[in-house]
Amino acid sequence: MDTKNKILDAAETLFADKGFNGTSLREITSLADVNLAAVNYHFGSKKELIKAVMSRYMNELAPRLENSLVLVCQQEQQPSLLEVFSAFIEPLLSLNVFRENGTSNFLQLLGRGYTDSQGFLRWFLTTQYPGVITHFVEAVQRAFPELTAEDIFWRLHFTMGTVIFTMSSSDALIDIAENDFDQSLDIGDVIRKVIPFVSAGVGAPLQVK
Template sequence: MTSHFNTKERILHAAEDLFAQHGFAGTSLRQVTSRADVNIAAVNYHFGSKENLVNEVFKHRMDDMSEKRLSALAKAVENDPNDLEGILLAFIQPALALTLDRHGGAFVRVLARAYAEKNDGLRNFLSENYGQVLREFAKAIAHCLPQLSKEELYWRMDFVAGALTYAMADFGLIKRQNGVSEKAHCEKAAQHLIRFAKAGLQA
């Protein structure tokens, strides 16, 4: 059983790295098997198809992140249902924490690819499996900002999610300074993003 687990993990990490470098369409299963040092039968056994492999790369990361987000959201709402900053922290912190993971950096680039490449199958998969997480946050934010229409709330949440993805990808003007740890840089990014998102949602 352990060898199966290791093989599956190796395939997922290889696919994640290659998708980050070359995109989904630009990566072949042959490249994945070569990087993971497995044969094509192993990919077919564990995933069945390239489309399923793409989905599983996301599931591998998103399941854990979604669980942490919902757990943090439940605690924030229980503490104070009107604490918009606490709700935003529950949304933002687990996502930024991915960037601290040894393999998480590649997934962040894969996530950016998902936004850039038109892949309807992947978008449907993400919507079906993780749309409920966003709806839970929308409900909590709507409680804090009852004056916003549903459409206006969703527009603003889209912009917050976009800013978060940008911050995760570390594309911006602010770079980690020498002597500042990744964790400290990540925490500072979260603080700035929460203030920015709160102002935008309340505008």
């Protein structure tokens, strides 16, 4: 394996486990068995390394997800919000083919981008991969046209919070399902369980009486 990918693999492992703030470059170089000069040469800074770790996944995910959302928007009948959110399943699970435990790792990293207050990373993802957000919002508007731009902002914010909390504790949830309910689940099952919940939340009545 070349030096650049050794650094990316080590950074991904540590970022997912300890967070972006909790991981030092020294820990990354130690795990990758490289020196700090190699990190600076290939990436220049910790922020650029974080972007590179996320881009490795997003470059694989974004085209699949955009295509899946476009298909939802192009169907003749008005889509349901359940159909809109279900469009995420196959693209996300395809990350397991791309990298071992890719789906879980990516969702953990995405969650870290929010819980670690990595504003630059959220900006990077929305500006570098704008098609994902554009097609997703378009699909939500087709399914629930009564929602204003402000409604969508808040509901997608709440959705992201639910998804991040769920995925950050997915290993524990899978263990609980096995121990308490005798269910053998994987990350795909967890995703399928959360989708009806967030779909119903985005489609909730616009006013509370």
